[in-house]
Amino acid sequence: MPDAAELRRRTEEFLAAHPPATTERAVFLKARFDAGLAWVHYPIGLGGLGAPRSLQAVVDAELEAAGAPDNDPRRIGIGLGMAAPTILRFGTEEQKRGFLRPLWVGDEVWCQLFSEPGAGSDLAALGTRAVRDGDAWVVNGQKVWTSGAHAARWAILIARTDPEVPKHRGITYFVCDMTDPGVEVRPLRQITGEAEFNEVFLTDVRIPDAHRLGEIGDGWKVAQTTLMNERVSIGGSRIPREGGMIGPVVDAWRERPELRTHDLHQRLLKLWVEAEVARVTGERLRQQLVAGHPGPEGSGMKLGFARLNQEISGLEVELLGAEGLLYEDWTMRRPAKVDFVGRDAGYRYLRAKGNSIEGGTSEVLLNIVAERVLGLPSEPRTDKDVAWKDLAR
Secondary structure, three states: OOOHHHHHHHHHHHHHHOOOOOOOHHHHHHHHHHOOOOOOOOOEOOOEOOOOHHHHHHHHHHHHHOOOOOOOOOOOHHHHHHHHHHHHHHOOHHHHHHHHHHHHHOOOOEEEEOOEOOEOOOHHHOOOEEEEEOOEEEEEEEEOOOOOHHHOOEEEEEEEOOOOOEOOOOEEEEEEEOOOOOEEEEEEOOOOOOOOEEEEEEEEEEEEHHHEEOOOOEHHHHHHHHHHHHHHHHHOOOOOOOOOOHHHHHHHHHHOHHHOOHHHHHHHHHHHHHHHHHHHHHHHHHHHHHHOOOOOHHHHHHHHHHHHHHHHHHHHHHHHHHHHHOOOOOOOOOOOOOOOOOOOHHHHHHHHHHHHOOOOOHHHHHHHHHHHHOOOOOOOOOOOOOEHHHOOO
16 A cells, blocks of 8 residues: 555656646646546545545645646536545446546536425435336436536436335435436526526436446435535535635735724634634544545534634625625626635625535534434434325425
């Protein structure tokens, strides 16, 4: 198993053979994947070297210092943070080799077809149906709050394959080609004026059984891997000190002393400390991942991320006074990624409202933390053993 010194040597040799200044970006990224320097903890041949996850930072630091291009992780975040770890754990060898390389290099964007109009917080109540037809499944239903569906080539999808059993047991997990006939993507215009979210209608979409992840009826188990990774990727991403939402507020405070008041100072100090605690806690969570798969602690991180973003963006609007009420542009756009830091205070304030919904609502995450982290008694669930077809709707 490679150690830090070996990885540093491999990275130096790779950079010598592929100088970032003279190597085309796409060529560089594909070569990096093939060299095992994409995800060092993934198996050899799948972008990794079977090394400890913690050593990825060694490779990243060497590449960053050399000015190497990245794979635009914000644009392909769903693929990197949710689809890839699920495919690695539950996919066949053919699926891993077919999906992971174009996913990592950014050739193919992924989205997530989980939530439905009647199954958001209670995701297991989903009603999208998949019916077996020979070597394929015919899927009909509607999904909602699908980030980036308008730019995606592939989607991770859960659908009901057996309505005769309780809701958690009759679900199967698929990979859906978003370019297939019967897939319709419609924009959902948000409070920001943009539509990065979408609703997706599936009408007689044929998905080959070869694109099923996991066993038939085990979709809820597979989906848990996706959801745990999603919450870690949202709430525990690596950022520098004063990175993220707190950065623009601190910059405004330092550069514009005329805006300062004692009350705003006290609130800023409190939120700065909380942002730093969240950053360090996120680092600790990533270190724990070295020992295994993400657990429910990621839900706590995502919960704190949402609350902190909303409080910080609210403080920024107040700090800027009348200027904070301005909004740059209400033009309807369908962006490929979310850019909190590169936009104005009004955008950050409005967009942060979605943080308590996307990636699991704060109310659901509070339940997860209470039950799975703190060990408190679970809420009574009268529908736990009732067949999905018999549930009240």
